[in-house]
Amino acid sequence: xxxxxxxxxxxxxxxxxxxxxxxxxxxxxxxxxxxxxxxxxxxxxxxxxxxxxxxxxxxxxxxxxxxxxxxxxxxxxxxxxxxxxxxxxxxxxxxxxxxxxxxxxxx
Amino acid sequence: xxxxxxxxxxxxxxxxxxxxxxxxxxxxxxxxxxxxxxxxxxxxxxxxxxxxxxxxxxxxxxxxxxxxxxxxxxxxxxxxxxxxxxxxxxxxxxxxxxxxxxxxxxxxxxxxxxxxxxxxxxxx
Numbered sequence: 091x092x093x094x095x096x097x098x099x100x101x102x103x104x105x106x107x108x109x110x111x112x113x114x115x116x117x118x119x120x121x122x123x124x125x126x127x128x129x130x131x132x133x134x135x136x137x138x139x140x141x142x143x144x145x146x147x148x149x150x151x152x153x154x155x156x157x158x159x160x161x162x163x164x165x166x167x168x169x170x171x172x173x174x175x176x177x178x179x180x181x182x183x184x185x186x187x188x189x190x191x192x193x194x195x196x197x
Numbered sequence: 198x199x200x201x202x203x204x205x206x207x208x209x210x211x212x213x214x215x216x217x218x219x220x221x222x223x224x225x226x227x228x229x230x231x232x233x234x235x236x237x238x239x240x241x242x243x244x245x246x247x248x249x250x251x252x253x254x255x256x257x258x259x260x261x262x263x264x265x266x267x268x269x270x271x272x273x274x275x276x277x278x279x280x281x282x283x284x285x286x287x288x289x290x291x292x293x294x295x296x297x298x299x300x301x302x303x304x305x306x307x308x309x310x311x312x313x314x315x316x317x318x319x320x321x
Binding site: 121122124126128132133134135136139140143145177179181182184185186187188189190191 | 232234241242243244247258259260261294296299301302304305306307308309310311312313314
């Protein structure tokens with residue numbers, strides 16, 4: 091199985107900050123990497139697929155980059171509605187696997 | 198508008214069975230791969246299985262943690278997805294989400310749309 095490691099597991103940031111979350115795959119996955127946002131008590135929401143392609147309707151403040159084993163999710167100008175937990179997922183091979191999540195909290 | 202609505206969750210004893218359903222609307226269900234993802238209380242997301250679309254003969258994939266105990270099926274005539282869960286264990290306690298497979302470059306991620314989830318509690 092491909093292991094996905096996210097860092098940090100949590101972070102505190104101010105409204106207006108730029109935040110970067112990292113996801114590392116245990117082996118190369120090309121660009122078969124998706125990012126999801128989950129708010130408490132809610133279902134996950136797709137943000138990015140193909141490592142850098144924005145899902146329809148997702149604001150351009152979210153961006154993704156990377157290929158191979160190392161990926162990043164960047165959120166520009168953090169707003170109150172962006173405080174949530176973020177997960178990466180590889181879909182290069184079965185089983186699909188998620189990172190452990192990064193909780194973004196208000197400082 | 199794409200909608201996925203899960204149902205069938207509840208309390209079940211260890212060793213018991215439960216069948217979850219996911220009602221889909223707003224898209225051509227038979228064209229899409231469909232997934233189940235679960236989340237134990239306070240934990241992260243775990244993909245548990247997938248059924249491919251009609252064009253790919255409805256074949257399935259499972260996570261090792263549920264293989265042999267859980268069975269995915271779909272009824273394209275009713276736009277519905279099902280998860281038959283047998284031999285349930287306490288560690289199967291989770292919110293279960295159905296998700297539509299999103300297509301990218303010949304692969305599918307789970308997923309571009311998600312249901313609201315249904316809670317399964319396995320306890321005596």
